[in-house]
Amino acid sequence: MILLTGSDLTLKEMKKIIYGDEDVSIHPSSMEKVKKSRKAVEKIVATGKTVYGINTGFGKFSDVLIPDKNVDELQLHLIRSHACGVGEHFPVDVSKAMVVLRLNALIKGFSGVRPCVVERLRDLANEGMIPVIPSQGSLGASGDLAPLSHLALVLVGEGEVHYKGDIRPTSEVYDELGYKPLTLKAKEGLALINGTQAMTAMGVINYIEAERLFDQSDWIASMTLEALEGIIDAFYPAIHEARGYREQIAVAKRIRTITSDSKLITHQGEKRVQDAYSLRCIPQVHGASRQSLSYVKEKLEIEMNAATDNPLIFDDGETIVSGGNFHGQPIALAMDFLKIAVAEMANISERRIERLVNPQLNDLPGFLSPNPGLQSGAMIMQYAAASLVSENKTLAHPASVDSIPSSANQEDHVSMGTIGARHAYQIVINAQKVVAIELICAMQALEYRELKHASTSVQKLHEEGRDVVPTIKEDRVFSKDIEALWKWLKSDQFNWSVQEETTTV
Template structure:
């Protein structure tokens, strides 16, 4: 059985993907179980001693100064969940819901949150038995954690809300019952521990980073095909050009391009056909490389966040101490997600400009709009429109969410991150990028066909053959969205990168 063992400290982005998308089984490590028990023992002691501690024996937010009696402590936790379940909009995809549940469980497994082991185990069991709460996308400010959407997750744990089980949408209680589980009653600190964290924005972010890593490699492959189709000059990728400006991503991209194009009879040398190419060909390493560097930064932020304790207050059992802090504030993730959105928008931006160079007969020596009988056929004319539309939409989506803040909780929570909005926008941008790259992939293959039976590069030949297995050459106009969807699926599924790397080795 494929499984991931969580201990609060060693989860990887690949683990998140395997649980979220591939249904891997999840287990708690023995060390994590012990830490959770010890932290809970301290919470129980404070409750018994009626010590005033935020979120344990007090209200929340602006009500932090309201002391709650021992008799009302359990009701306080339930009230917290039902009152905070205010998310609206579309439902999150199942893969995001699963990633959210995994990350919340991993954060609790660190042993700083004070939940009972049985409560944490229930969250893990829901994952393993595929009880997927209905969680709505909108409603988080990204500080005080992702309170509203996470509350929808917890509703199911207490037998409320809704969930999917075996593809059927049911009440939370019924979904648990069919999975052989019973609702729980939350005790002191548990409601707050379950919803006060950055797990929604981080779950979206982890999957977005994984997808972006694939798309950046795919963009190098597809750009290399366009270089061949336009008989581009490879001198611009010469290693010494990039070594004198040693930006890491730039160096990686230039190396990738030469590796992909090695053996090609279509590429040219400086002065052979022209002295210089346009920027969209000549500057691929500089443009793609900058996005690669941005992604490296974002990836590090997410790798830290998925193994962090982000609720409040935190239980330091070894010091017998409870501390109110601000780890729930999503600013690190918010900035990173905005950066990711901007970086990936540029990949679509330059891809669309390469599409224009492929279809515009004034900029190349190919048939107008890559069709033999122009006028009767429109060829790739409107495919370029679609790419332009997606790029324009990305420019709107790339406006940073993190520069905004609206105070909440009667100005107690007077600066918020909007990190979940930033993460959702980045995910939408990445979808659009995959479609623009799919259109360039089709256009580059079509243009290569017009070059005759030329020898392609070692990597681009694999890419060309892969698309031609699914989509034949466009002789006459046909329904284009079908071709675009096929090409985009090859791109965003990771198949393109996988097959090319199988042939020529790992790309960077």
């Protein structure tokens, strides 16, 4: 059980909630804050004081005063009118993360919702009743209005949910589980949708996937290094310490450790003086991409625990202020950074694939074919990898440099952070498939050497990889191999951790 307070949720805990099916609960002190902020809203409604989002219209309609008798109706109209997302649905994991993050934001006690609202969000996460949310339609300010409106629809018994592997009408699942739709009260609709939880939820998934991908890339690059009889001297500790980047130093150490007992690894001057950059510069390139993870993690964990709706309630209701915490610029920039970092990991992986399959660059059979000429072997797998990295280059264009005015120019600068997060997700998937292709080629290349001469760690990876994709004895539909190995990498079944280094150059 993960206890939510609104202030200390971590990516590690989110991973347990999303992938480990850990339930969530609300800290009693946080629930007290929720109750206090709700009393402030009820006081405003009772006194007739004009406050944005409570008894006014929204956006350009902020100057339109709403009569007391229509305040509750206003919230439902808001949710329905703003639920205009389009495109494919967010993955279920992303939508679940969205529910948890919106819950965590509301229990900070700055939003003025009733306890029943946060309790319903908790129940959605714990019951596995996850809103169906279209992935397109958000500008990233004022928050993720369209996606979060589809989330909010579920609270009022409308829309659809993922439940036990199916997509079903919310009302049907509510009846089955004995839940009653909520009637949203003053400010609650706005509090539910005015935030950055779509881009942040997508960012959480991106981070988790990218972190694993980077570990896998080090392992697979090590296998390629052995298959090409690469020069280990380039990973000598002093080289990397002389530059000083801790991530670069760590990657070099991982490669040395993984290949520590290899008889295929060579030294400078034995077969060649230097390797190509895609081998020699693995620590520099992988390490630089890893630097992005620290930045992205910091921004995500701040945003995961942020109050991002508007207005916010302070001083037990004495101070209510309209601001702009819904603006997604911090996450937009972080996602754009992650896009570039992941795209580069795929770029260098594709170059290693080329070195594995090109007979002009190695002493292996052309395209690793079992019968070169009659059979094409891995020739077109490199084409597929090249296509994916080329697509990544267009997706990596920063979304955050774009803006377009909305709501009659009231909202005249937006972040496009959700677009950046969505594109980052696609880049991660593409990169995973490129790395899967590298692993297929590296396993095949290694078999043309004497496998028994490979390091113990690389032999283990080869053994488990071969349980998923068999050796290439003749041409077959390699698309199936790529898909199978991609799914295996995503399943995280292999232990990608590295034991302490036992030998050095």
